[in-house]
Amino acid sequence: MNKKQKKVLIRVIVASVLLILCAVLPTTGYVRFATFMVPYLVIGYDILKKAWKGILNKQVFDENFLMAVATVGAILLGEYPEGVAVMLFYQIGELFQSYAVGKSRRNISELMDIRPDYANIEVDGKLEQVDPDEVEVGTIIVVQPGEKIPIDGVIEEGNTTLNTSALTGESVPRDAREGDEVISGCINMSGLIKVKTTKEFGESTVSKILDLVENSSSKKSRSENFISKFAKYYTPAVCYGALALAILPPLVRMLFLSAAPEWSIWIYRALTFLVISCPCALVISIPLSFFAGIGGASHEGVLVKGSNYLETLSQTKYVVFDKTGTMTQGVFEVAGIHHNTISQEDVLEYAALAECASSHPISKSLQRAYGKLIDRSRVTDIEEISGNGVTAKVDGKNVAAGNAKLMERLGVDYIDCHSVGTIVHVAVDGKYAGHILICDMIKPHAKEAIQALRKSGIKKTIMLTGDSKRIADQVAADLGIDEVYSELLPGDKVSKVEELLDAKTEKEKLAFVGDGINDAPVLSRADIGIAMGALGSDAAIEAADIVLMDDDPLKISKAIHISRKCIHIVYENIYFAIGIKVLFLLLGAIGIANMWMAIFADVGVMILAVLNAIRALFVKNL
Template sequence: MSVQQKYRIQGVDCSVCAVRIQDAIAALDGVGSAQIDLLNNKMEIVTDHAIDRNLGELIADTVRKAEPGATLQSLDASTSTGSESLEKKNRLQALIVPLRIVLSLASLLAALSTSNPFALGFFLLSYLFAGYDVVYRAIRNMVRGNLFDENFLMTIATVGAFAIGEYAEAVAVMAFYQVGEYFQDLAVSRSRASISKLMDIKPVSATVIRDGAQFTLAPEELVVGDTLLVRPGEKIPVDATVLSGSSSLDTKALTGESLPRNVGPGDALISGCVNGSGVLHARATNRYIDSTVATILRLVEESGLRKAKTERFITRFAKYYTPIVVLLAAMIAVLPPLFGPDPFSMWLYRALVFLVISCPCALVISVPLGFFGGIGGLAKMGVLVKGGNYIQALARTGTIVFDKTGTLTHGRFSVTHVDIRPGMSYDAQEILMLASAVETHSTHPIAKAISEACTDTVTAAENIQEVPGRGISGSSHGKTIRVGTEVYLREVVADPFDFPTSSAGPSVVVAVDDTVVGRIRLADTTKREAIPMVGSLKKLGIVDLVMLSGDTNSSVSHTANELGIGEFYGQLLPQDKIARMEQLLEKKQTNSTVVFVGDGVNDAPVLARADVGISMGAMGSDAAVEASDIVIMTDDLSRIPAAIGHARKTVTIVTQNIVFALAIKGVVMALGAVGIATMWLAVFADTGVALLAVLNSLRALKHD
């Protein structure tokens, strides 16, 4: 059985370095894989067994050897210190880098206005102010045999410029490279801050009443059964049930809903929501680690580790791209002078221009940032995505398969009529009592509706046996009671029976011993946003809509026709739904995906089998979060086309960044190779493209 261990990793700032660390750790005995999320400074390691002290030390040593200065801290330990130290470091860098640039430019101006021999000294001083850290990292990596990264490119380009006497350009290239890096880091930090603010739902403290006294504790210290006091404006610390008091809850941070939700005694409180104007006393029903707020935070934090195919490709691409451009630059510098009349210094200058513009920063930063922003934008809508890979898959949706009950319909059944079989001595209430006796402990929506319709006191049946999706039986007062679908009752009861066809909703047949005594008809209403949702999907070009349900064919047909869904299947058992999903997956078009939308609990196998599994109305349901790839926290079906639209927007932004960066770099590379572009143009193009790509990625944070 594989074990996942998560770490905070600091001191790694390039994708090539991250790939190097991942490969080195993955090569260790007992380690299956390693994945680094640079934007969130996290690493996930999958091992064959729990990481003991020896393996832990070996992993830490491997990281230090692969990237000197990198540090690891287990996320199982307290991580606030690591996070705070990282923030302090970022704030310090935000002050130091501008100061270095100012000193560098001041020294450059002094060099340009000073005659020899002091000019060269000022040029060197200016260069060191601007890029001492870049040069240091390049030399450190070269000593360890890790040549090819952006530090190496910039060092070779600027040192080469010094070598041919282009002092001012060497200093300017390094200075403007640092300016570009500074603004890129600033944009990335703001992106992180936006998502951190978005996910600022963790309660800081909780007031608990024990033995009549009030205590202020951390949410992690609460236990199930604790009595909580939640004042106006405070966050619900853990999932709980209201004991007394009434109020309204602000659920916007979790669901994206602006309207508050009213709660009173007996209602569930979801952790992370903000209490309104009333004082509530509640009983904790979950520990913090198992509560909704902790589950959501864990999901968002881990989303960066599940990378999209494009993201993984760009990371690997950067590993091979840099050595290739260095080789091309070397060929530009060496081959033309050997076979032509032009001097070596001219072609060396062109090769240096080629190196400056070839830096892959625009790609390796903006692509993951685009997917990260897309995840944040969807989270604002109350749609939680487990990784960039699911955003990319959602954007390619070709077929959407819906569960019916609880997804397209409210899933709240009510008994509309009881059909008494001719010749039977039972009345309607007695048939409801019989059915309720075996259904009383079932959580199925139909069972709940039957129990609610029965007004008399019912004694629960014994020896309950349930056939999922078909029926249930039990014994009461010496009689065997069976309740289930017509198909199921025809199989288990020898008594032939017949009832008029009902298309308005599902129905169950009731039998006592081997005699069918009646039928209970129920109705479920379609959600009001279901029809507009289907229309929105078709506007997006998604016309392959399918409905799978365990309800009767007539009931499923009725709902499908009402919504305009052309392909539907009823009377399906759980294994039948999986079989249908397999068929749909086989029929799907190339580069398209099949999405399943369900409740996240009863449809877990189908959710797992689909290319993308979406669970609806999952607020407070850990099972839904675990079973799904995408979790929509409310029952609002309009979030489905909105999520697909935002996923497409995110992928478009990422594609724009890739095309824009490669096109500009390709043009300037060509101009540099033929002597038209200068190093000034190259550095402006490189930093400008990177900065514009990062800023474009931030658009993914905003949803339409």
């Protein structure tokens, strides 16, 4: 609890004790009135003050005004215990609501802890702490073990392990070494590193994420907008309704029935009507449900830009994926080695050495798979044959590494490979040595992600790619994706998404999932744009509606689960709160519900609705 909440708790306890004492003491008349006024003012002075300010500012109709009128009216009618009790229980409900909001804010606050306080710059052999805003691009900053990386950059010196849990929601640390890019907000866990900054602090990942979260509450869902409009008209309506209830029945009784008007009975019913009608349960619990949902999602490494996007995501029935970088790793890797006359290790070694002078992604993948320091002194006479491959002398032997065209050009009988991917054939001294399969590897959880989406009620999964039909069909079949469209240009992807949008119904929403780097047009065009693998991607954070802060496709189904749970809770609270209010308003109008029942209809319903709302914070493992 914060200081303000503790003060309210103390007031609640003191007022409760005083109320019990006042009820027990055998007082009458003005003495009884004076004794009950003590706990009433202890617990309600701030509500009375807010109500008076509202009247002065011509903003009369709010919950403070309703509580003030109802409790003052009860006291004037001589119902002292009920007047004090209404104010007491209202404050208990407010305290409970304040605590619940604080609890839901803690997940957001944990995310806010990624904001760095300083950056270390080395000056004359000593470290000086400076404000991250003052650090220019290209500056070398020093990050010691246990410190946050303050600004995006590239490691110039040192190796370490990074804790990225504040950004991704994942507890598994990541290794980082010289030449690797690092982003702000990660915690340096082990070694001292020197980082050359590549962005200003205001443009760094941490700043963009913080700005995204801080502004998420400004983008309200239709449910929240409905409640805001509802409260705007509802509160004045019930105030006038209460006034009519207090005046009209006694007048009718007096004028038409020639009976005593019974003013006190109908004024009491009107005051009870006011207490019941207080819209706290709706006004508090609905925004709290969305806030809790966004907080629970951020804890899982899912950043939602506003409750409107959370609402749209819950209605998603079609999920469209980009392939490269989304369902696949976007990095060529050696997937298999088939040897003929020499061992697998020798096939890979000869290929890596022959390709050592090339910067082509295929060559880089061979060198990574080889995993040893390449001794270029072993390689001579390198010749690159465009569209075919390379030839070179390795340890004095003639080595050729390339596609089938190169083998045919050299007159080498090769063994064809039917696997999907890039095939690098290797020949040594004119004899076929084997071939290496290189492909863009499917992400570890991609297949599970598709299965999880199907279980969650997604009607159809679709994949769009610029790759060849053969590769696209193979990947789609391996993952279990329903439809695949291949050999598409970026503009073709937008057109295809528009076709899919036209084919579905209005209530069914379409989500596009991309890596956020070259998918901005499609992310913007879909009903909901989800950027994944977006750690440090400016394009993703700006173009997408939802950002998954790591590259795990399983987070997509988790995000949908969070959104649906949140919306389910919102509608539960709307139906429950309105249903109870209507029932008790009718009971109050006909005199069955008294002030104590009104307390339950107001504070009790609010507490139950708030308890239900904070369930959105908790996300079960799927």
